[in-house]
Amino acid sequence: MRALRRFTVRAALPEALTPLSQLVMNLRWSWHAETRDLFEALDPELWQTCGNDPVKVLGEVSAERLATLSRDRRFLRHLQDAVDDLEDYLSSAHWYQSLGPDAPRSIAYFSAEFGITEVLPQYSGGLGILAGDHLKAASDLGVPLIGVGLLYRAGYFEQGLSADGWQLERYPSLDPHGLPVKLLRQPDGSTVVVSVPLPEGRTLHAHVWRAQVGRVSLLLLDSDIEENAPAERGVTDRLYGGDEDHRLRQEMLLGIGGVRAVRAYCQLTGTPQPEVFHANEGHAGFQGVERIRELTESHGLSFAEALQAVRAGTVFTTHTPVPAGIDRFPRTLIERYFAGFGVPLEHLIPLGSEDDPSKFNMAHMGLRLGQRANGVSQLHGHVSRSMFSDLWPGFDQGDVPIGSITNGVHAPTWTARELVELGTQTSSEGDPFEGQGPASFDGVDRIPSGELWTTRRMLRGRLVDEVRRRLRETALSRGAAEAEVGWTDTAFDPDVLTIGFARRVPSYKRLTLMLRDPERLRALLLDPERPVQLVIAGKSHPADDGGKQLIQQMVKFADDPAIRHRIAFLPGYDIGMARYLYWGCDVWLNNPLRPLEACGTSGMKAALNGGLNLSIRDGWWDEWFDGQNGWSIPTADGVDDHDRRDDVEARAIYDLLSTQVVPRFYETDRDGVPSRWVEMVRHTLRETGPKVLATRMVRDYVEHLYVPAAGSARTMADGGYAPARDEAQWRARLQENWSGVRVAHVEATGGGDTPEIGSTLALRAEVELPHLTPADIEVQAAYGRVDDADGLHEVTTVPMAHEHTEGSRHWFTATVPLERTGAFGYTVRVLPHSEHLADPAELGLVRSA
Numbered sequence: 001m002r003a004l005r006r007f008t009v010r011a012a013l014p015e016a017l018t019p020l021s022q023l024v025m026n027l028r029w030s031w032h033a034e035t036r037d038l039f040e041a042l043d044p045e046l047w048q049t050c051g052n053d054p055v056k057v058l059g060e061v062s063a064e065r066l067a068t069l070s071r072d073r074r075f076l077r078h079l080q081d082a083v084d085d086l087e088d089y090l091s092s093a094h095w096y097q098s099l100g101p102d103a104p105r106s107i108a109y110f111s112a113e114f115g116i117t118e119v120l121p122q123y124s125g126g127l128g129i130l131a132g133d134h135l136k137a138a139s140d141l142g143v144p145l146i147g148v149g150l151l152y153r154a155g156y157f158e159q160g161l162s163a164d165g166w167q168l169e170r171y172p173s174l175d176p177h178g179l180p181v182k183l184l185r186q187p188d189g190s191t192v193v194v195s196v197p198l199p200e201g202r203t204l205h206a207h208v209w210r211a212q213v214g215r216v217s218l219l220l221l222d223s224d225i226e227e228n229a230p231a232e233r234g235v236t237d238r239l240y241g242g243d244e245d246h247r248l249r250q251e252m253l254l255g256i257g258g259v260r261a262v263r264a265y266c267q268l269t270g271t272p273q274p275e276v277f278h279a280n281e282g283h284a285g286f287q288g289v290e291r292i293r294e295l296t297e298s299h300g301l302s303f304a305e306a307l308q309a310v311r312a313g314t315v316f317t318t319h320t321p322v323p324a325g326i327d328r329f330p331r332t333l334i335e336r337y338f339a340g341f342g343v344p345l346e347h348l349i350p351l352g353s354e355d356d357p358s359k360f361n362m363a364h365m366g367l368r369l370g371q372r373a374n375g376v377s378q379l380h381g382h383v384s385r386s387m388f389s390d391l392w393p394g395f396d397q398g399d400v401p402i403g404s405i406t407n408g409v410h411a412p413t414w415t416a417r418e419l420v421e422l423g424t425q426t427s428s429e430g431d432p433f434e435g436q437g438p439a440s441f442d443g444v445d446r447i448p449s450g451e452l453w454t455t456r457r458m459l460r461g462r463l464v465d466e467v468r469r470r471l472r473e474t475a476l477s478r479g480a481a482e483a484e485v486g487w488t489d490t491a492f493d494p495d496v497l498t499i500g501f502a503r504r505v506p507s508y509k510r511l512t513l514m515l516r517d518p519e520r521l522r523a524l525l526l527d528p529e530r531p532v533q534l535v536i537a538g539k540s541h542p543a544d545d546g547g548k549q550l551i552q553q554m555v556k557f558a559d560d561p562a563i564r565h566r567i568a569f570l571p572g573y574d575i576g577m578a579r580y581l582y583w584g585c586d587v588w589l590n591n592p593l594r595p596l597e598a599c600g601t602s603g604m605k606a607a608l609n610g611g612l613n614l615s616i617r618d619g620w621w622d623e624w625f626d627g628q629n630g631w632s633i634p635t636a637d638g639v640d641d642h643d644r645r646d647d648v649e650a651r652a653i654y655d656l657l658s659t660q661v662v663p664r665f666y667e668t669d670r671d672g673v674p675s676r677w678v679e680m681v682r683h684t685l686r687e688t689g690p691k692v693l694a695t696r697m698v699r700d701y702v703e704h705l706y707v708p709a710a711g712s713a714r715t716m717a718d719g720g721y722a723p724a725r726d727e728a729q730w731r732a733r734l735q736e737n738w739s740g741v742r743v744a745h746v747e748a749t750g751g752g753d754t755p756e757i758g759s760t761l762a763l764r765a766e767v768e769l770p771h772l773t774p775a776d777i778e779v780q781a782a783y784g785r786v787d788d789a790d791g792l793h794e795v796t797t798v799p800m801a802h803e804h805t806e807g808s809r810h811w812f813t814a815t816v817p818l819e820r821t822g823a824f825g826y827t828v829r830v831l832p833h834s835e836h837l838a839d840p841a842e843l844g845l846v847r848s849a
């Protein structure tokens, strides 16, 4: 029989232990070792069997054990320390509190997934982990963020393997009452219900669960409630499951329901309403549509006026360098769902328009609704400017208004405690993110090489134990008998060079590239003197049979009794497994098809633990590979034939391993320490460590995006949104008259026939501006190196000064210095100008001579 519903019955906590329920409900325990120690001490054996889940432990620990502990003075002291520490963490001033009144009073951060702890499995991969790390780092810095997402009743999925290596998916259903979340309630105790209108007069309702991530609240909407009809109950069933219709309902709940949940939460808790809304990827785009609807109803703004007010306070982050990865819906589906929503379709549809008129593009909507947008590494910023350049026709790719902030990872979550205790994250300048400029963890220089090496070996050994445990479990689950799994007890070796490769399995990540020449890989694994061992993990999207075939190929290779003690594919990649890998791997391998890895963060987590990266120069590694923190795999970028490209790049990996990585690892000094290796580890911890921190990332978001966005949003809202009205009017006037704008004539004087370096050129431009004034525009002189086709490169622009006006004709002048030798070119262009623009390309209007 199957149970209709399940819930957890907890032993009542004795009076002296009641603070435990406060500790368990704040997810800070997921990155605070001392609090975890406390939960472990409740019942060390249970802690193991419950998979280090404090909520489960509290649910299962016996009343007798609790009674004993309530009289145990050491335990009580320990408990009090943890409570005091948390209180202090929550109430003291951090970096953000030093910013002053320009900083937003609160910020809403929307994401379809959040990876905070394996206990709350609401993530599929990097995007979710990044969102989780964003919240944690915001909490550490005191940033008043509110997270907004969905509570999926079956999370993503649990991964198993069949006997022949095919991925199996399980969807165990989560009981929210057994999770570290609580319902958002009205003062009278009733549950807050958020509603979103659906077509045909239906309504989607949701409850709001609140998870506490340090200082930051995370609101998770849940549609599996009695108020809903059966079809609507299933909306939050799974992450990235179901058809287009299903996905659209999820995204409407996330965006529209999310804004409504934030409104309710702020009102009930006295939290200031957000001044900035950050959409982490396109899924959350409808939050902007809902805010437009709010303003048209509350302040009588037109769509265009409300759009200006909303854009000003919106930040959009894109994570997808592949056009196929972008979230799009059939336009007709959007028309059906939004017909009665309250934002006219004639205005809504253009927000998501793209090349294909039958599609509604969520990334395009994100860019049109966010005045500020960014990619997630420098290279990805570059790729995004090119990928989305169609939205800004007439502009060079370099002028496309998408910047970049490189991702980071939350050090307290991902660094082995032993390394922190050794001093790998101390700096003589204090916390590197309280100060300015580049930082380094110079504390690592004081750690003797022997100790660093011993700790690294201990972490490798811990990984080996974990691999053995999982290998055994997996073999049994795939049908092996007890008597056949003895080999797992001695599989892997704590003294062998250990390489990790773990990530989702979309084709661009090339899980099986290392199998390109199986004999060469085998030879590396089985080298009698200097072997390597490989730990591999990753989930394929349930609908992606191609990915599952790659996994199967890998599993079959690793099943070979001749090599299975040196290579393992472990099913069930999640935060809980990932930690062991980042702690224990000597080398972190990453071989995506450049430039399709937007950033990648797993290698950063390895680096925080002294792991050396062996990676294609893609994402973050393109930026921060410095020759001493690992190895860069040369790419065959220009080669279009994927097969050949794979051959070339795989060969490069084998070559690097056998000629550089392996020799360096096994070349030890008289004390048995591979000193040159340890120097690379030291360098990585000291130099790469501080760069990859999520606190660096969140600080960048605050300084470069949140604070300016709050400024723009406040300006727009002034005096009952008067500036938003003016701005909308101004934009309409510009759009209407732009076709008449013309650079009629440009003349240059000075420089002579063959100008010399150091001389100057005086430019004078005549510009036609029908129905516009010089104040509406900026005229720029743009100059730089010129190629054979007259293309300008390394362009510098200077504003030209208004000289005089005759009717609709205006003259502008500038002086251009001739600062370099060689082919030089210039042009003149006209751009819209207003104090409210964050970027001159924003309106997509430009006119060049």
Ligand SMILES: *Cc1c(COP(=O)(O)O)cnc(C)c1O
Pocket (backbone or CB within 6 Å): 124, 125, 126, 127, 129, 502, 503, 504, 573, 574, 575, 578, 599, 600, 601, 602, 603, 605
């Ligand atoms: C860090 C992490 C990821 C993302 O790794 P990438 O390098 O971006 O592919 C995915 N899953 C888990 C469990 C992680 O910890």
